[in-house]
Amino acid sequence: MNIKNKNIVLISGSLRKDSFNTKVLRSFEKKIISYGYSTTFVDLNHFPIPFYNEDIEAQGIPSKVFMLKNILQSASGLIVSSPEYNGEISAVLKNTFDWLSRKSVNETPKQNFLNLKTIVIGASTGKNGANRAIERLQSLLTTLGVDKEILNYSLAKASKDIFDAQGNLIIVEQNDIVEELVSNYLESINHLINFDKKVS
Numbered sequence: 001m002n003i004k005n006k007n008i009v010l011i012s013g014s015l016r017k018d019s020f021n022t023k024v025l026r027s028f029e030k031k032i033i034s035y036g037y038s039t040t041f042v043d044l045n046h047f048p049i050p051f052y053n054e055d056i057e058a059q060g061i062p063s064k065v066f067m068l069k070n071i072l073q074s075a076s077g078l079i080v081s082s083p084e085y086n087g088e089i090s091a092v093l094k095n096t097f098d099w100l101s102r103k104s105v106n107e108t109p110k111q112n113f114l115n116l117k118t119i120v121i122g123a124s125t126g127k128n129g130a131n132r133a134i135e136r137l138q139s140l141l142t143t144l145g146v147d148k149e150i151l152n153y154s155l156a157k158a159s160k161d162i163f164d165a166q167g168n169l170i171i172v173e174q175n176d177i178v179e180e181l182v183s184n185y186l187e188s189i190n191h192l193i194n195f196d197k198k199v200s
């Protein structure tokens with residue numbers, strides 16, 4: 001078993017500049033950094049990847065997909081946020097995971113995701129807080145091999161008024177929920193890191 005480092009990868013499923021999902025994800029990132037962990041924030045605008053197509057794959061997996069695979073392989077944890085579009089996760093996120101699910105030469109099955117401690121986030125302007133997208137994302141990431149105990153965070157009725165100029169959530173109760181979630185999450189990651197150290 002590999003000794004995991006303390007890097008947490010965060011992927012936003014929204015491409016929108018003022019995305020609520022990106023803002024929520026950034027607020028998770030700030031709290032994680034305050035605990036002394038390193039993070040890698042993936043803005044999918046910087047990873048333009050073609051729609052999955054076996055014909056393209058036959059010519060080689062795109063370099064941006066390899067970059068993302070490398071980022072995931074250095075991670076102890078994964079946090080993904082997605083908008084809910086018509087009850088589903090964003091197409092760009094689904095496409096990214098379809099590519100990442102493809103095994104390249106020398107990789108073992110599900111290598112990129114295996115046992116990763118994971119949080120799934122959904123923020124929406126609607127009152128259901130992207131719950132259907134959260135469910136879909138949990139199911140997809142379970143299929144890809146992440147640790148089965150996926151935590152989740154849902155933010156309903158998102159609007160620009162609930163963030164300050166730095167993008168922090170200004171609703172105290174929501175901030176407290178995020179704080180507790182991050183604390184529990186990092187505790188479970190620490191268990192994993194210590195366990196890996198003991199058995200190696």
Ligand SMILES: Cc1cc2nc3c(=O)[nH]c(=O)nc-3n(C[C@H](O)[C@H](O)[C@H](O)COP(=O)(O)O)c2cc1C
Pocket residue numbers: 014015016018019020021022082083084085086087088123124125126127128129130158
């Ligand atoms: C095509 C489309 C479909 C949407 N479908 C839903 C939906 O099913 N449920 C929901 O709560 N919000 C839905 N919304 C509203 C999104 O929650 C809202 O646009 C949200 O701000 C997108 O996330 P972002 O701010 O991170 O970009 C939809 C928006 C679009 C553009």
